[in-house]
Amino acid sequence: MGSAMPPADLPDDPQRAPWSAGGRGRADYRSQLRELDARLVGLARGVETIGRQIVDTSADLDLDALERAEDESDRVQQLATTLEDAAFTLVALESPVAEDLREMIALIRALHDLERTARLMAHVVEHLLTLQRCGHHRLRSGEIGQAREVALAVFTDAVDAWDRRDALAVNDLQVRDVEVDDLCDGLLEHGVDCGRATCAAALALLARFLERIADHGVALGVHLSWAITGDRVLAESSGRR
């Protein structure tokens, strides 16, 4: 991450107009903001790696997969807190305004969504494992598979949109989020065949977690749109905005 030192390409000219000193400082702030943003995207890609375990149906899940998901989730949480601390301190030190302030606020909010998404994905792996152990639920893998694919796609598309600075992506994300909600409602309506409490609870929570993962993806889109335009897109399904 860039330090408070000025970029190397700006000459240290004692006869430079006084106002350019402020410009150099702001350039440094924006450099640090970009660095934080790049780290956020890196963090989001790390969350995606947990998600890939969720949609990969080439092999059954096992306890190793769960441990990997939980370890990655812990790592994401630690890194998110580190970045959040850096962001808060940067706001306090640099007193950004307007778009600069919005971008930093959006970044801090997005970190929270990434942190929660990582944890939710680890929970999804845990409950998929529970359902996998119950032979009856292999019959439901199609429905569960579709729900988790779409939920993860919403999140992945949101991260891509953030990386591209696509303020309009939130509209598509909201449409797909409705699709996730419908799929998850369908999972709950079909219920369980085996009558086992653990499976029933696992299915209910799985649906809930997938729904929330998609919600956090939408939230990323909302934060980005607000950062760029200053307008808040209403996202009823999001827990935050």
Next chain:
Amino acid sequence: MPDSGRDLRTGFHTALDDLDDRFVTAGLRVAEALPRLSEAFLLGDVTIIEQAEYMAWEVASECERIEDDGFVLLAREAPVASDLRRLVALLRMTVDVSRSASLLRHACLTLRQFDPRFLDPPLRAQLEELSRVATEVFVAGLDAWRRRDALAVTDVDRADDAVDELQRLLMGQASEVDDPGTELLVLGLLARYYERIADHGVEVARDATFVATGQRVAVGRERLPPFAGMDPQDRPGGRGPDDLDAGGES
């Protein structure tokens, strides 16, 4: 003659106190609703759904306003040390209170899927105990913040362990019920909602400790050293939470 610098800081502290008061008011709104709505829920009173939705909307809206105002205050006033920690904690905790209100709303919404009055008595009793203890944990967390009790997080975290255990007991009892239907699905969700409400209470208590000590206490699975893995020269302005106590206002 008044010191203009002190006057400016008084203005900042007044604004910070106002944010804090508004946050506590929002938290108390949830704390008041929890036992009331939970009791009505167990009685199968569907009229609480609208109350819960309105409460969640009000709390979320106010938390959003507190957060917006907090960020502007952070940017304009450049606080340091404990002032910075307090403001950062407030910005974090609005999420906890807002989500707790939303979770309570979701719990009430399950009345559309099943009637708790027809639960087997042991299950009903277990659910009642879970909601009661989860409420206590949330209220304890909020009280820790209000009293600036840096030591309360240990007790609150321990009480949260009891919530987790009650959740396991609830699902264990549910597994013994003959011919379970939709209620199993809903019980799983309800247990999760109350567990998360308690978790948010722990987070609030944890932030009370953070403000007083600058340290994040590890709770549950979390290990959160600030700026872990970041070289000191990479910190913005060469400063970070380690500097929050260095030479700033107390």
